[in-house]
Amino acid sequence: MHIKEEKKERHTLAVIVDNEAGVLARIAGLFTARGYNIESLTVTDISDDDLISRITIVTSASAPVMDQIIAQLERLVPVHKVVDLTILGPHVERELALVKVAGTGDHRIEALRLAEVYRARVVDATISSFVFEVTGTSDKIDKFVELMGEVGLVEVARTGIVAISRGKEAA
C-alpha cells in the first residue's frame, strides 16, 4: 500500500491576532496538529500599544484544505481576522535577506557587481568579506543567493515573506 499525495497550491495568508502569550504557538501548533504545512511564517507586533500582531503565513494546500485552514484559524480565540491574499487579488510580497560573502580578488569584484544588479546594499565590509542586504520576492532572493554561491557565500539569514494587498483598501 502507498499513501497518495494530493495537488496543492501556494497561498499567502495575513492573520491578525491579539498579541498575547502563546498565540504563535497556538497557530504553529494548529498547522502541525492538522497536518498543514508552513513554507514561511513571519510575525511581529504592528500596533502602537503592542496589542495586535500580524502574522504572514505561506502555505500550500488543495482548495478544500485551504478553506479548512482559514476556518480553523478563525476559530482560535485570539484571532481577529484571516485574509487569503492569494485569493483576494493583487498583492505585494517581499522578503529581506542578509547574505555574507567572503573572498578576495575577482570573486570579490564579481560579488559587488552582482549585488549592484540585484540592488543589494553593502551593510558590512571587511578586507575579505561583505554582508549584503537584499530585498525582493523570494525568487529574486533565491537567485541572488544561488549566484553568491559561486563567489564565496558563507551564510544567509532571511526574514520570510511579508505581504500586503495592492490598492487603497485594507485587506
Add this chain to the structure above:
Amino acid sequence: MTAEKSGADILVEALSDLGVEVVFGYPGGAVLPIYDAIFKQKRIKHILVRHEQAATHAAEGYARSTGKPGVVLVTSGPGATNAVTGITDALMDSIPMVVITGQVATHLIGSDAFQEADTIGITRHCTKHNYLVKSPERLGEVIHEAFHIATSGRPGPVVIDIPKDVQVATAKYRKPAAIQHKTYRPALKAEQSLIEAAVEMLAAAERPIFYTGGGVINSGPAAAQLLRELAKITGAPVTSTLMGLGAFPASSDQWLGMLGMHGTYEANFAMNQADLIIALGSRFDDRVTGRLDAFAPHAKKIHIDIDRSSVNKTVAVDLPIIADVGRAMEDMIRVWKARQHRKNDLSAWWSRIEGWRAKKCLDFPASAKEIMPQQAIRSLWEATKHVNPIITTEVGQHQMWAAQHFHFEQPNKWLTSGGLGTMGYGLPAAIGAQLGNPNALVIDIAGEASIQMNIQELGTATQYRLPVKLFILNNEYMGMVRQWQQLTYSSRYSESYSDALPDFVKLAEAYGWTGIRIEGQQELEPGIRQMLDTPGPVLVDCRVAKLANCFPMIPSGASHTEMILQSDDVSGEMDDEAKALV
C-alpha cells in the same frame, strides 16, 4: 471600597457568581490555597474523585445531563496531565467544561520545579482556549471569560492555569458585566436568504432525510422540540449520530435509528438513496460517512452548524448555514409555515424505507442458555424505560449495543464518549450525572475491560451516597477489538482477552456497593429487577455470550450499502487499504 481578596478567594467567589454548584477535583500541593478557600465556604460543593481523569469525565457527565458547564479543579503536573484525556474528550464531543489547574509559583515556572508541567503547552491543542493567569487582578475577568467561551458557540473545554503565588496574592474582585469579547463572537443567527433556500430545497425534495447530531442537544431542550416539529411538518425521516441520540424520540414512526458504522440498515440505506440530506449539528464524522467517495451520492446536502470549520471539512455541501441549530430550525419552521408549504407526498420514499426496515437489522441469534448481550440491553430498557433513565457507557461493543437497543425519548439522557472513544468514561460520567440529577435513575452500561480503566471511582460513589447502577456486560474480551481481529485478522486474538479479571461482586462489596452476578437466561430479568430494587450503588456482573459480534456493521473502508448483517459470514482477512483506514 471593596477589600482585596486572595486569588483563591476570588476564584471561589467568581465560580459562585457564575452559578457553579459542584466542582470535581483532587487536591495537591499547587492548589492548597484554593482548597483552603473551599474549606471555608458552603456555596460550592466539592466532589473528591479518586483520579483526575475521572474528575473530567464526571464534569462531562454533569454537563451533558444538565446543560450546565462542568467544573474541574486539579493540581499542577500529574494532576493536569491526568486530566488531559477528559479535556480532549470534551473537545471532541463539544462539552462545556472549565478546568482549573494549579501551577508552580510564577518565579519557578520553567525551572523544572517539583510537579511542574507545561500545562498551557500540553493543553493548547486539546482545549477550546486556555489561560495562564499571572496576576490576581486578571483572575476574576479570566474566569468569567473562560465560562463564556466554554459555554457559547460550539461548547468545549477551557483550562485556567493558576500559579500558586497568584492564589495567595491579593487583588480586588468585582463581578464583571456581560462579556463582549473583542475577537470571539460565535455566529448564532443564520442569514434569512439561506434559511429560505433551505426551506425551498426541503419543500422540493422527494427523498429527504434529517441527519442530526450532538449539536441539537447542545443547543438546548428547545432545539429537540423544534426538531420534532420540523420532522412533523415535513414528514421526513430522521436519523442521528451516536452523540445526537435522544434529540428525537425513538418511539416516533419517523425515527430510523442511529446511522453509521453500527447504525441501522434503514438509516444507512436512506442516507445513501436520499436526494436531500439536512445535517443538523452533526459533523460528517468518518464513523458516520463510511467511504467518502461513496457517501450519499445522490443527495444535495444542507449543513447547519455553529462551527464554520465543521462545514466542508470532509464532505462538500451544497448549502452551508453557520448558525445555532435550534435558532436555524426555528427560522426554517417559520418560513415553511409562512410560505404555506405542505407536507410533500413522501409515500414512495417511505415505502422504500419500509423495505429496508423489513431486514430487521437489529435482530440477533437467540441462545437457549447464554445471555445474548443485545438481549441484556433490551431487558434493561424494558425494565427502566418508564422512568426515562440516564444511561452512560464506556467504549466498545457494549456501547454500540446500548446505542442500538436502548431507546431514548428525550435529550440529555444518553452520555457517551463519541469522538475520542475513551474507555473509562462511563462510571465517572454516571457519578457526575447523578450529582446533577439526584432523583434520576443513572445506569452505566459497561464492559468488563473498559470499567477497569476507572474502577477506582466506585469509592467516589460510595463516599457521596450516589445510587448509580453499574451494569457490566462481561464477555471476558475487549469485545470490539476481538470483533475487528475476527473480521480483519483471521481471528488472531492478539492481547484482546480480559485475563485475570477480578471477582466484580466481591470488588463491589469491598467498596461498600451491592454486587449482583447474573448468569444464564433465567437470571437476567430477576437480576435487573434486584438491581433496580436495591437502594444505593449496585454493580451487576452480567455474564454474556463471549463471542457475540456487534452488527449491523459497515466494515472499514466500505460504503453505506455494504453493510454486514448478523447472518453474514464475517471471519477473514482484509487488504492493507482497509486495515489502514481505521
